[in-house]
Structure formats: C-alpha cells, structure tokens
Amino acid sequence: MFNPILSHLIGFYIGEEMYSFYPSSQRGVVGWAPDSLGFVYWTDDVRNLWIGHIGSAAVQLTDTPHVENLRWVDITHILFTNNSELRLGAPGGTSSVIDTGVSGGFDFSNN
Numbered sequence: 001m002f003n004p005i006l007s008h009l010i011g012f013y014i015g016e017e018m019y020s021f022y023p024s025s026q027r028g029v030v031g032w033a034p035d036s037l038g039f040v041y042w043t044d045d046v047r048n049l050w051i052g053h054i055g056s057a058a059v060q061l062t063d064t065p066h067v068e069n070l071r072w073v074d075i076t077h078i079l080f081t082n083n084s085e086l087r088l089g090a091p092g093g094t095s096s097v098i099d100t101g102v103s104g105g106f107d108f109s110n111n
Helices: none
Strands: 002-011 016-023 027-032 037-044 045-053 069-075 078-084 086-090 095-099
Touching: 078 095
Parallel strands: none
Antiparallel strands: 002 016, 027 037, 037 045, 069 078, 078 086, 086 095
16 A cells, blocks of 8 residues: 655755655665766665655666665666676666675676
C-alpha cells in the first residue's frame, strides 16, 4: 500500500524550499547527482538505490537488484558493483557487465 510521507529538501542553489512525496519505508540519502539536481537514496535495503528529482517520480537507479560502490563517471554514466560484477550504466537506465569476479570495490578516477 502506498503511504506517502513528505520529504523536505532545501535547494541551496536557488534558495527556495522544495517538497516531494515518496513512499514510506526505511530509507536514507546516499548523495547528490553531479548536476546537483538529482539525489540518490536507498529504500528498504542500502543496496536498493533510487534516483529522485524534485517534481518528478523517483526511478530505480539501475536495472540490477543491488548497487554497491557507486561512482559517477559523468552525469549520464555510473560505475557500480552488483554482487561480483563491475557494471557501467546510465542512471535510471540499463547497464552492462564490464568485469566479473570483482570483490571489495574497484579503483576509479574521473580526473
């Protein structure tokens, strides 16, 4: 059953308060997307990540059941692990396996 709760965020970049409704559950904020317009949060399980934007419905961050070691390549690409797979994907879209047998994270720098 959908039981909305009010999530209150402050948009410091424009100095206005913004409000959005999201389903009630255990959840926590992971962080902002690189454009500072979207935010990533988990719900029910810290590996179940969603991306939300003010004024829009949230979508699951990836096409996999678990996301760990999330790294933003740029605003349109993310690297993450799903169990022992290293994957490259688009936020809210599909992803592809780029390596298997990965454990304990990976090294990545976008500099």
